[in-house]
Amino acid sequence: xxxSQTAAGAQLLQRFRARAVSFSxxxxxxxxxxxxxxxxxxIVRVRQGxxxxxxxxxxxxxxxxxxxKGTAQGWTKFWQAMPEAGWHDIFALNKRKEFVIEGNxxxxxxxxxxxxxLLACAREESA
Amino acid sequence: xxxxxxxxxxxxxxxxxxxxxxRVYFEEAGSGIALxxxxxxxxxxxxxxxxxxxxxxxxxxxxxxxxxxxxxxSYPPAGFQDTEYRLSTALYVETIMSFxxxxxxxxxxxxxxxxxxxxxxxxxHLHSDKFRALIGIEAADHQExxxxxxxxxxxxxxxxxxxxxxxxxxxxxQSPEVHRHETLWQYMQGGPGIFKGDLYFYRVDSxxxxxxxxxxxxxxxxxxxxxEYDFSCTPEDTIRTAESIPxxxxxxxxxxxxxxxxxxxxxxxxxxxxxxxxxxx
Numbered sequence: 001x002x003x004s005q006t007a008a009g010a011q012l013l014q015r016f017r018a019r020a021v022s023f024s025x026x027x028x029x030x031x032x033x034x035x036x037x038x039x040x041x042x043i044v045r046v047r048q049g050x051x052x053x054x055x056x057x058x059x060x061x062x063x064x065x066x067x068x069k070g071t072a073q074g075w076t077k078f079w080q081a082m083p084e085a086g087w088h089d090i091f092a093l094n095k096r097k098e099f100v101i102e103g104n105x106x107x108x109x110x111x112x113x114x115x116x117x118l119l120a121c122a123r124e125e126s127a
Numbered sequence: 128x129x130x131x132x133x134x135x136x137x138x139x140x141x142x143x144x145x146x147x148x149x150r151v152y153f154e155e156a157g158s159g160i161a162l163x164x165x166x167x168x169x170x171x172x173x174x175x176x177x178x179x180x181x182x183x184x185x186x187x188x189x190x191x192x193x194x195x196x197x198x199x200x201s202y203p204p205a206g207f208q209d210t211e212y213r214l215s216t217a218l219y220v221e222t223i224m225s226f227x228x229x230x231x232x233x234x235x236x237x238x239x240x241x242x243x244x245x246x247x248x249x250x251x252h253l254h255s256d257k258f259r260a261l262i263g264i265e266a267a268d269h270q271e272x273x274x275x276x277x278x279x280x281x282x283x284x285x286x287x288x289x290x291x292x293x294x295x296x297x298x299x300x301q302s303p304e305v306h307r308h309e310t311l312w313q314y315m316q317g318g319p320g321i322f323k324g325d326l327y328f329y330r331v332d333s334x335x336x337x338x339x340x341x342x343x344x345x346x347x348x349x350x351x352x353x354x355e356y357d358f359s360c361t362p363e364d365t366i367r368t369a370e371s372i373p374x375x376x377x378x379x380x381x382x383x384x385x386x387x388x389x390x391x392x393x394x395x396x397x398x399x400x401x402x403x404x405x406x407x408x
Binding site for chain 2: 082083088090095106110113116
């Protein structure tokens with residue numbers, strides 16, 4: 001693990017946490033989602049459509065339903081107020097190998113727009 | 128009191144496609160050169176309503192958009208309940224040719240998006256003498272798949288929701304919110320398994336790489352317009368395709384995604400109007 005990647009990941013997680021901690025939509029969706037920002041992982045706990053907890057300390061053998069891991073560049077460009085073409089959607093990022101989406105994808109696909117909106121909540125405000 | 132009616136008229140017509148009677152819904156507006164519009168996979172002809180409400184287009188073109196059988200307001204053919212819908216290249220070509228014959232259209236312009244764009248390439252290859260011009264929007268001879276289509280039709284995932292959520296990333300972020308969500312609503316309303324069935328054509332049955340020889344763009348001009356935010360059919364896919372077709376004209380549309388006529392009609396018309404002007408001569 002490199003120091004610069006860890007620092008960048010920690011900053012990205014902090015930015016995500018600030019917005020995601022109050023994320024809520026009326027949807028019957030519960031899952032533990034593993035997100036990774038550069039080299040920094042976190043579990044986002046969703047219960048009944050609300051983010052209830054973001055666990056960023058490392059716990060051995062921690063389980064999750066699915067994971068979305070992205071490079072620092074991927075998250076940073078994804079969160080631009082007006083992202084560039086090819087950096088604007090999680091599947092575009094997956095296609096260009098900046099994001100890796102893994103695990104049991106059924107809960108992701110069953111609640112895909114919710115998850116997309118959750119991940120985009122840290123996007124910069126438009127001017 | 129004046130009733131504010133749009134100029135769009137919707138009608139049904141019935142004709143055979145591969146031996147099966149199909150009752151097909153279409154909408155039209157305008158007069159002049161027939162411009163037949165093909166919707167994207169899993170959607171319907173509402174994608175072209177902005178064009179049909181554009182006097183600058185309808186003053187010179189009779190814009191006609193039909194719902195393919197199984198889509199929108201066109202029912203599947205009788206007996207569909209015992210079959211699985213799968214669009215093939217041959218069925219798609221036959222559907223378009225049958226519709227044009229049914230409406231007695233003489234050398235219409237055909238414009239299609241996504242699967243509709245791909246099929247314009249095949250029409251150019253097989254039937255360029257039958258068309259005045261062809262316009263492929265988000266069209267390429269092949270493109271790399273970016274998800275497993277089995278997600279589109281299974282019991283534990285809502286089909287309409289997942290179809291819309293998947294394609295939501297293909298809408299450019301600059302597109303107006305109202306049109307973005309109208310476009311996604313079209314996907315939410317598709318019949319079960321229909322988007323997946325259309326993509327059989329796209330993913331399995333229509334790899335046209337190396338098969339587009341002999342296209343005569345001098346007889347039937349071919350225009351290819353692709354949005355810069357389309358990561359499914361990328362501008363690079365379209366440019367590569369055009370390089371194999373002498374005379375094909377490519378435009379990359381800034382701030383547009385995979386559904387330009389539906390997601391950002393104002394921006395799209397900036398690119399389409401010069402093409403239609405050239406076609407109209």
